[in-house]
Amino acid sequence: MLFHRGKLVSETVEKFWFLFLPLFFIYTYGVYFLLDFFNLASSTSLSTTSASTIAIYVSLALLLSAISYPVLLYLFFGPRSRGFKHWGQKHVFITGGSEGTGFELAKLLVQKRQAKIVTLFSRSQTKLDAAKKQLEEIVEKQKKTTTRNTSLIQGSTSIRTIAGDTTSLDSLRKAVEEDSTTPAPDVLIAAAGMAIPKYFEDASPEDFERQMRVNYLGVVNSAKAFLEHMPGAVTEAGKGSDYADERHKNFVAVSSLAAAVPFIGYASYAPTKAAVRTFCDVLRNEFVDSKTTSIHICFPPDMDTPGFHEEQKTKPIECKKVFPECFNELFQPGDVAEMILAGIEHDRYHIFSPDLVGNFLASRGWGPHPRQFVFLEFVLSPLFVLIHEAIVFLMDRCVVKYDHHGAWGGGGAGGNRERSPEKKRA
The missing domain is CATH 3.40.50.720 (NAD(P)-binding Rossmann-like Domain)
Known part of the structure; x- marks a missing residue:
């Protein structure tokens, strides 16, 4: 995704943030839940503020490491040697x-x-x-x-x-x-x-x-x-x-x-x-x-x-x-x-x-x-x-809704069925 240009760059950034923000909250809540769970079972107690802070830092570390991984690969190993930029002789x-x-x-x-x-x-x-x-x-x-x-x-x-x-x-x-x-x-x-x-x-x-x-x-x-x-x-x-x-x-x-x-x-x-x-x-x-x-x-x-x-x-x-x-x-x-x-x-x-x-x-x-x-x-x-x-839920729900086999009261074969033009002519 690093090689996008022009419009594809902006679209990729928008979609990335669309995924990043929910993930950040999911991971933060997950880490906080684990800290809270183990805190109850241990003799050492963490304040709510400390647990929240740790959860945020851990979530950021996980997500930022995922983002930085390809950049670090590029910095340490450089571009892959078998790629090319010019098509003039191809x-x-x-x-x-x-x-x-x-x-x-x-x-x-x-x-x-x-x-x-x-x-x-x-x-x-x-x-x-x-x-x-x-x-x-x-x-x-x-x-x-x-x-x-x-x-x-x-x-x-x-x-x-x-x-x-x-x-x-x-x-x-x-x-x-x-x-x-x-x-x-x-x-x-x-x-x-x-x-x-x-x-x-x-x-x-x-x-x-x-x-x-x-x-x-x-x-x-x-x-x-x-x-x-x-x-x-x-x-x-x-x-x-x-x-x-x-x-x-x-x-x-x-x-x-x-x-x-x-x-x-x-x-x-x-x-x-x-x-x-x-x-x-x-x-x-x-x-x-x-x-x-x-x-x-x-x-x-x-x-x-x-x-x-x-x-x-x-x-x-x-x-x-x-x-x-x-x-x-x-x-x-x-x-x-x-x-x-x-x-x-x-x-x-x-x-x-x-x-x-x-x-x-x-x-x-x-x-x-x-x-x-x-x-x-x-x-x-x-x-x-x-x-x-x-x-899976969406796919199965859709099939049940239109009930082309008639098992759910849709009228049997063809109850709610859009048959192909060849079958209609037959």
Whole structure:
């Protein structure tokens, strides 16, 4: 979170104080309660004022140590050596790059980072052509407004598009392989994904299979095609890769907050994103001995993208009502994309999103992985145990309220049930 800029900084500070103040009072009361309890059982007595003072100091010490931990790490060990600041010589390959988060990443790489090459990979050539046209307009606008900056003009981004399917390993291999005119990618961002939210009973086996192929196997294929060209990599045939070089490579997988907070309607979607999370845990551990490979994963919240609006067509009513409206914030994909790029630059394994609470929910509900703020999570953990319980209560209460199984007098299957359009037509 230390690398936020601009608007994200102010939003992060506001959300931090929103958590800090309640935690301060909770810890102060907890320490005071313990002091009071043990004071009654001991021969030494503390005055109420002394106990209150000690409780305040202990609470401040705990919280300030959590805040200062990342700062001390930076001061003693310096920045992580595998990060970078400049994209001018980078070739970035983005699956699902024709729209949504993938396209927002491409826009930032062209407009703010001036990457050398941006390759968009998607199934629809029509969408790719439209995306390329928009990106080229950005490049031309930059040239016109920066005529005095010749270095920027010479470094304008080259836009490439390749139509293909992430469920096909051969298609991805051909796309990422270096040819005589284009170097192999330095960064691959696996952003292709899809969601078909439905009740479990309404989801077909094809829905499960399709989402697993796109959301999980698409990431696996992307990693396979990209990482098998790493230095010292061995292909399936047992031969060293002809495309291996000494350039540093970054592989980024886009998971979802649903991997950490799954609920009704996402039986066919959430497991695919949870699989991505576990897959990246294995990759990170497997490549930890490589000095030229970095693995990253992010868990974006709901975003205002074409994919999100497409989900609304089949989404059960509980999906829309499970949390109070004040918590159903729809984030902008540009803000999420900015944080993904910043996370790559700082070599973060778990790349945070603008959703502060969502970041901790994803991290707290996760297994062993490198954590950015160990002491902060340690201090916050009691609060998030309660938050998890509150989430379970809200999810269960919502399902009982709409009673789509009819067990609570809702009229049986379909009593209060918003069925998918396919089922309605049937």
